[in-house]
Amino acid sequence: NAGVTQTPKFQVLKTGQSMTLQCAQDMNHEYMSWYRQDPGMGLRLIHYSVGAGITDQGEVPNGYNVSRSTTEDFPLRLLSAAPSQTSVYFCASSYSNRGREETQYFGPGTRLLVL
Amino acid sequence: ILNVEQSPQSLHVQEGDSTNFTCSFPSSNFYALHWYRWETAKSPEALFVMTLNGDEKKKGRISATLNTKEGYSYLYIKGSQPEDSATYLCAFAAYSGAGSYQLTFGKGTKLSVIP
Numbered sequence: 001n002a003g004v005t006q007t008p009k010f011q012v013l014k015t016g017q018s019m020t021l022q023c024a025q026d027m028n029h030e031y032m033s034w035y036r037q038d039p040g041m042g043l044r045l046i047h048y049s050v051g052a053g054i055t056d057q058g059e060v061p062n063g064y065n066v067s068r069s070t071t072e073d074f075p076l077r078l079l080s081a082a083p084s085q086t087s088v089y090f091c092a093s094s095y096s097n098r099g100r101e102e103t104q105y106f107g108p109g110t111r112l113l114v115l
Numbered sequence: 116i117l118n119v120e121q122s123p124q125s126l127h128v129q130e131g132d133s134t135n136f137t138c139s140f141p142s143s144n145f146y147a148l149h150w151y152r153w154e155t156a157k158s159p160e161a162l163f164v165m166t167l168n169g170d171e172k173k174k175g176r177i178s179a180t181l182n183t184k185e186g187y188s189y190l191y192i193k194g195s196q197p198e199d200s201a202t203y204l205c206a207f208a209a210y211s212g213a214g215s216y217q218l219t220f221g222k223g224t225k226l227s228v229i230p
Contacts (some may be wrong), residue, residue, distance in 0.1 A: 103164060107159055
């Protein structure tokens with residue numbers, strides 16, 4: 001199993017550009033989520049999905065869109081990038097989020113720089 | 116927004132020293148406390164999930180205790196080795212309705228073990 005994969009590993013954007021961060025998992029996990037990691041901050045939840053066709057907002061959703069058309073994929077879209085979105089983005093998945101003991105499996109991260 | 120605090124923010128110890136650090140979380144509506152280990156340039160990986168007051172978990176030289184009444188968990192590392200150098204994250208599992216849970220992460224404690 002590849003686990004959770006993310007592409008690209010690193011991206012530089014100009015303000016106003018759009019892009020999609022890709023995330024895929026091959027563990028048949030229902031639950032997938034996107035976090036951002038900023039210096040001095042904990043991992044903050046952007047959006048999450050509890051299954052194909054179902055998404056919801058996390059703590060910091062503004063400026064990001066998501067969709068979940070398949071169980072495997074959960075792309076994160078930046079429609080108009082801003083310097084405040086410079087961050088490291090992690091995708092994570094778990095079998096479900098209906099168990100308090102469900103642990104999450106993280107991807108390798110995407111480092112995004114918005115100029 | 117839930118307050119999950121970790122202290123200290125960073126820690127430098129000599130190889131062979133034992134060390135511990137703290138995760139503080141809300142003592143009401145407790146469901147589970149997760150610990151993750153995050154090595155530089157890698158993804159966070161689950162260490163422990165703790166659900167019961169007084170719980171103690173152990174994996175090799177790393178152990179954790181849980182006090183849900185006062186809202187804290189300790190992570191202990193006995194005889195630290197350079198390979199223990201990592202950021203240790205705790206995450207509080209909060210009930211988000213409809214039988215589902217969300218993790219709120221602390222900012223982490225960065226441990227550096229000096230050979």
